[in-house]
Amino acid sequence: MKQTFLDLRNNLIEFLRTFGAFQLFFLRLLRYSPEILTTRLGLVVKQVHNAGAQSLVIIMVCGLFVGAVLALQAYSNMSKFNAEDWTGVAAAFALVKELGPVMTALLFAGRAGTALTSEIGLMKATDQLSAMEMMAVNPVRRVLVPRFLGGVIAMPFLAAIFSAVGLYGAHLIGVEVFQVDVGSFWQQIQLTVEISDVNEGIIKSIVFGVAASLIAVWEGYNTVPTAEGVGHATTRTVVITAITVLVFDFMITAAMI
Amino acid sequence: MSFRLSFAPSTDLADEKLGENSENLIEIRALKYSRGHRAIFDGLNLTIRRGEITALMGPSGTGKTTLLRLITRQLIPEEGVIYVDGVDISTLNQSGLYEMRKRFGMLFQNGALLTDLSVFENVAFPLREHTKLSNRLIRHIVLTKLHAVGLRGAADMLPAQLSGGMARRIALARAMVMDPEILIYDEPFVGLDPISLGVIVRLVRRLNDVLGITSIVVSHDVEEISAVADRSFLLSDGKVAASGSPDELRTANSELVRQFMHGMADGPVAFHYQAPGYEEQLLGRDIE
Ligand SMILES: Nc1ncnc2c1ncn2[C@@H]1O[C@H](COP(=O)(O)OP(=O)(O)OP(=O)(O)O)[C@@H](O)[C@H]1O
Ligand SMILES: [Mg+2]
Numbered sequence: 253m254k255q256t257f258l259d260l261r262n263n264l265i266e267f268l269r270t271f272g273a274f275q276l277f278f279l280r281l282l283r284y285s286p287e288i289l290t291t292r293l294g295l296v297v298k299q300v301h302n303a304g305a306q307s308l309v310i311i312m313v314c315g316l317f318v319g320a321v322l323a324l325q326a327y328s329n330m331s332k333f334n335a336e337d338w339t340g341v342a343a344a345f346a347l348v349k350e351l352g353p354v355m356t357a358l359l360f361a362g363r364a365g366t367a368l369t370s371e372i373g374l375m376k377a378t379d380q381l382s383a384m385e386m387m388a389v390n391p392v393r394r395v396l397v398p399r400f401l402g403g404v405i406a407m408p409f410l411a412a413i414f415s416a417v418g419l420y421g422a423h424l425i426g427v428e429v430f431q432v433d434v435g436s437f438w439q440q441i442q443l444t445v446e447i448s449d450v451n452e453g454i455i456k457s458i459v460f461g462v463a464a465s466l467i468a469v470w471e472g473y474n475t476v477p478t479a480e481g482v483g484h485a486t487t488r489t490v491v492i493t494a495i496t497v498l499v500f501d502f503m504i505t506a507a508m509i
Numbered sequence: 510m511s512f513r514l515s516f517a518p519s520t521d522l523a524d525e526k527l528g529e530n531s532e533n534l535i536e537i538r539a540l541k542y543s544r545g546h547r548a549i550f551d552g553l554n555l556t557i558r559r560g561e562i563t564a565l566m567g568p569s570g571t572g573k574t575t576l577l578r579l580i581t582r583q584l585i586p587e588e589g590v591i592y593v594d595g596v597d598i599s600t601l602n603q604s605g606l607y608e609m610r611k612r613f614g615m616l617f618q619n620g621a622l623l624t625d626l627s628v629f630e631n632v633a634f635p636l637r638e639h640t641k642l643s644n645r646l647i648r649h650i651v652l653t654k655l656h657a658v659g660l661r662g663a664a665d666m667l668p669a670q671l672s673g674g675m676a677r678r679i680a681l682a683r684a685m686v687m688d689p690e691i692l693i694y695d696e697p698f699v700g701l702d703p704i705s706l707g708v709i710v711r712l713v714r715r716l717n718d719v720l721g722i723t724s725i726v727v728s729h730d731v732e733e734i735s736a737v738a739d740r741s742f743l744l745s746d747g748k749v750a751a752s753g754s755p756d757e758l759r760t761a762n763s764e765l766v767r768q769f770m771h772g773m774a775d776g777p778v779a780f781h782y783q784a785p786g787y788e789e790q791l792l793g794r795d796i797e
Contacts, residue, residue, distance in 0.1 A: 374624070379617045380624065382621065383680075386610055386613065389638045390607075394638070
């Protein structure tokens with residue numbers, strides 16, 4: 253009993269310590285960000301391209317199918333009340349406010365996030381980060397900050413692409429398959445979805461972009477520098493990002509209602 | 510301070526004021542460092558003279574790489590002081606530390622080339638980060654350094670396409686590119702064929718003599734290192750077990766030194782890591 257309590261206490265202390273270090277790490281990244289954005293923009297652009305290009309195809313494919321399935325569900329329910337015209341609206345709300353940002357963040361974690369973690373982890377395991385330190389180059393500034401910023405910048409665009417492709421998927425099912433009138437399909441969306449709904453999606457994707465990129469570079473930087481350690485770190489990136497994104501999603505939604 | 514071995518270093522003058530003798534570039538006193546519960550260094554004293562080639566030798570796992578990381582403050586000792594050119598490095602802040610490191614060039618044990626850059630860009634990396642030289646000039650400098658290690662033809666390759674020995678030679682070119690005052694080599698001779706080995710040994714010697722660089726070379730290769738070093742330190746059990754010129758070491762009458770210099774399996778350093786009896790274990794008796 254006493255042992256359990258002690259274990260619990262130690263775990264809590266360990267957690268708080270890690271969390272504190274994590275916050276300091278975040279501040280360090282932020283401190284170098286303006287400088288890197290102004291003087292080393294090329295490094296950031298390269299990372300936006302990396303993160304974006306890696307995730308683009310899966311995000312488009314998944315967006316298409318998520319939009320399509322939303323339209324299927326919406327149509328089969330709405331048609332019971334003769335409200336087929338609202339198929340597009342239901343899909344649009346779900347995509348823009350929830351599934352666009354959330355699914356994009358999860359897919360990003362699985363594709364670009366794991367790539368970031370393993371890349372940085374391997375750089376650490378093969379002494380590349382130490383070598384930079386020895387060349388008087390700060391690896392946080394030179395390696396981590398551009399990768400972090402690349403992810404932060406790519407995420408909102410990826411989420412927007414996800415939603416846009418998703419709407420097209422909904423259109424295919426609603427209009428092409430179930431013959432909902434194309435005019436009312438799009439007009440209902442235009443009339444009902446407010447700019448504030450779009451903003452909610454944008455805010456979410458920015459927050460998720462920061463969270464997913466931060467977790468990916470943190471896990472890479474703190475990898476136990478062995479092959480096994482890199483494997484563990486990439487797994488943790490996916491799991492921790494997924495949990496964080498879903499928790500934040502709930503909190504942001506609750507705050508904006 | 511008592512040394513278990515008869516051949517104890519006498520060059521380390523305990524009362525001399527640290528950092529004041531300008532002949533000494535690096536001075537280490539009473540250094541203590543542990544990994545987990547294992548003390549890697551416990552009371553290490555060591556002095557590296559300006560302009561010399563100093564060899565660090567010792568059985569695998571004695572902490573030679575660790576010592577290099579302590580000297581360059583990639584690791585922080587638990588106790589003891591390290592002076593580099595008269596400055597106690599524990600007093601340096603981040604920018605002071607980086608300024609100090611710009612005077613070092615370090616060849617890592619496994620090369621540590623940046624995997625996402627070509628060979629050329631790897632060697633150019635410190636120049637691009639720290640100078641505003643024109644592309645033309647950078648190209649000139651990088652090609653000269655690549656030529657010195659015999660790999661000018663590999664400029665466009667990626668690190669993944671290099672063999673281990675080639676990678677280490679590129680890393681050497683990168684370590685020299687900023688014309689450092691102090692060059693640290695962690696096992697530079699491993700994995701080189703006899704021809705490149707000869708070239709690299711002579712290169713180490715020449716850099717030292719012509720450019721007046723101070724060199725620290727970690728090596729197991731008693732023959733090669735004896736040929737080039739001015740002074741050698743043999744590390745064992747967290748201390749300097751012996752020091753002196755290669756000839757002094759070769760003729761030393763300490764058992765440990767003899768064992769190491771002549772590569773004998775039996776002696777004070779056990780070849781085998783601590784283990785249960787061989788026969789017992791093979792017959793499975795230790796399990797019962
Ligand atoms: N990251 C680490 N965590 C725990 N122990 C370590 C770590 N790095 C090194 N050690 C231990 O420190 C000791 C010294 O390691 P070091 O790499 O300095 O040895 P070395 O003298 O360079 O050996 P080698 O000649 O094989 O390169 C070893 O016993 C090793 O087990
Ligand atoms: Mg080593």
